[in-house]
Amino acid sequence: MSALVPFDNSYAALPARFSARQDPTPVRAPTLLKLNEGLCEQLGLDPAALRGDEGVAMLAGNAVPDGAAPLAMAYAGHQFGHFVPQLGDGRAILLGELIGADGVRYDLHLKGAGRTKFSRGGDGRAWLGPVLREYLVAEAMHALGVPTTRALAAVATGEPVLRESALPGAVLTRVGQSHVRVGTFQYFAAREDEEALAALTAYVVERHVPAEARDGKSPAEALLDHVAAGQAALVAAWMGVGFIHGVMNTDNTQVAGETIDYGPCAFMDHYDPATVFSSIDRQGRYAYGNQPAIAQWNVARLAEALIPVLDDKDDIALDKAKAGVDRFADLFNRAYLTRFREKVGLWVPADDHAARLDEDKDLLTGLLDGMADHRADFTNTFRALGRAVTGDETEVRAALGAGADAWLARWRQRLAQDPRPDDERRGLMDQVNPAFIPRNHQVEAALDDAVAGDLGRFDRLFDTLRRPYDDQPDQVLLQAPPTPDQVVRATFCGT
Ligand code: AMP
Ligand code: MG
Numbered sequence: 001m002s003a004l005v006p007f008d009n010s011y012a013a014l015p016a017r018f019s020a021r022q023d024p025t026p027v028r029a030p031t032l033l034k035l036n037e038g039l040c041e042q043l044g045l046d047p048a049a050l051r052g053d054e055g056v057a058m059l060a061g062n063a064v065p066d067g068a069a070p071l072a073m074a075y076a077g078h079q080f081g082h083f084v085p086q087l088g089d090g091r092a093i094l095l096g097e098l099i100g101a102d103g104v105r106y107d108l109h110l111k112g113a114g115r116t117k118f119s120r121g122g123d124g125r126a127w128l129g130p131v132l133r134e135y136l137v138a139e140a141m142h143a144l145g146v147p148t149t150r151a152l153a154a155v156a157t158g159e160p161v162l163r164e165s166a167l168p169g170a171v172l173t174r175v176g177q178s179h180v181r182v183g184t185f186q187y188f189a190a191r192e193d194e195e196a197l198a199a200l201t202a203y204v205v206e207r208h209v210p211a212e213a214r215d216g217k218s219p220a221e222a223l224l225d226h227v228a229a230g231q232a233a234l235v236a237a238w239m240g241v242g243f244i245h246g247v248m249n250t251d252n253t254q255v256a257g258e259t260i261d262y263g264p265c266a267f268m269d270h271y272d273p274a275t276v277f278s279s280i281d282r283q284g285r286y287a288y289g290n291q292p293a294i295a296q297w298n299v300a301r302l303a304e305a306l307i308p309v310l311d312d313k314d315d316i317a318l319d320k321a322k323a324g325v326d327r328f329a330d331l332f333n334r335a336y337l338t339r340f341r342e343k344v345g346l347w348v349p350a351d352d353h354a355a356r357l358d359e360d361k362d363l364l365t366g367l368l369d370g371m372a373d374h375r376a377d378f379t380n381t382f383r384a385l386g387r388a389v390t391g392d393e394t395e396v397r398a399a400l401g402a403g404a405d406a407w408l409a410r411w412r413q414r415l416a417q418d419p420r421p422d423d424e425r426r427g428l429m430d431q432v433n434p435a436f437i438p439r440n441h442q443v444e445a446a447l448d449d450a451v452a453g454d455l456g457r458f459d460r461l462f463d464t465l466r467r468p469y470d471d472q473p474d475q476v477l478l479q480a481p482p483t484p485d486q487v488v489r490a491t492f493c494g495t
Helices: 037-043 047-051 053-060 128-144 182-190 194-208 219-241 288-310 314-343 357-373 378-389 394-416 422-429 440-451 456-465 473-479
Strands: 019-021 031-035 071-073 077-079 082-084 092-099 105-111 150-162 166-176
Touching (some): 031 047, 031 128, 037 150, 053 150, 077 182, 128 166, 128 456, 182 194, 219 288, 288 314, 314 357, 357 394, 378 422, 440 456
Antiparallel strands (some): 019 071, 031 150, 105 166
16 A cells, blocks of 8 residues: 655654654544645645545544654744744644655645644644635635745644634644744754754755755855845745735744745735734734835844854854845845836846836836825736726726826836837736735635635635636626725734
């Protein structure tokens, strides 16, 4: 009989202090609610086998399949700017790794699989609302083209989870290229464990940094550059779709550049850079417009943790650390401008990036400021720009109000300097300006139904979000921003 999952574990082979060996805690009555067949295929797993008794037992944490090496990873992290020297997987267990059909090494992680050495006062469990929320939003992000951890399965446990009230328990199977975080490096840096820092660096470089990107660099430099580049690309992608992560703590900053930890995240409706969704983020530290600066701050925390392994000489190590942080800023600025140029219909060759830089920044600022002044919907306004290219300016005019004439005239002048057929330009714009995002009020309504036992609304939303760049005329209601009474007051907080 072939194994359920052809595990090929590498993290478990690292020194004992990197993790705590821990089996998942079985649950009473597992029911498979969702299985991601497309992801099964990418991973080379058999969906029928995962739907079978053995498969569901694995996804619920009720059986440890052959070849797995379940463990809880040790990590630290800055939470809302405050350093916590020990966090770790308190309610998630790395079952093991596998090499996907695409040749990439993936982690299979069970979130909500019971207590571990790192649980502190927590119960090690998750409840259905946040589990389905992560399943939906992570897969929507993937369809939008944003690097992300994925959701393979959601299982109801048949057990209550006690929060303010008793809620239905669930386990999410999360798949990621890595679960190493900036906080993993901070864990060893805080313990002045240079040997572990070097071993972790070597591990991450070997696993994640392509050989050509290591040339002429020490492992720690290669790692820092890789994480800086990955975070720059990631946050530029978030900004382009109006995504607000909500908890950009260093323990939620993963080294492979994937979005991880979907807690109180949400997509912005009307454009306002100060938008915050998380009710615990009272200072707005993780507001939409702060995300680039925070990502850079997180990269700086990695650089700081790596100082002992960046160079023997302190001053040289510091210079190298600083270079990594500067690299983030350069790459982010470039990626952000490229993304937003595309969103307004401009494809500038990489070697012409600096040409018309100020002019283009002004053009974008003019648009975004106008949108902010009129509380214009971020997603719908950019999508409408594509229609403006082919002649229908109605929505853009409505979004920009009195300033529309002036802005549209400037925009048309700029487009004329990058001539291409209108249909072609609009087609390209429609591939970067989504028609559909998981709007928070729709997500909450779908989750309310799902928790009450009806997955119909969830499934419709999920299916629509699989093709976010396609017009889907029968789903136009999902494009509408919330009416005042639909605005979500408190977002599910992931715990
Ligand atoms: P998060 O907010 O999900 O990034 O989690 C922050 C830290 O709290 C991590 O160390 C988690 O493992 C831990 N944690 C969150 N929820 C629980 C829970 N229900 N039981 C145990 N640990 C938890
Ligand atoms: Mg976390």
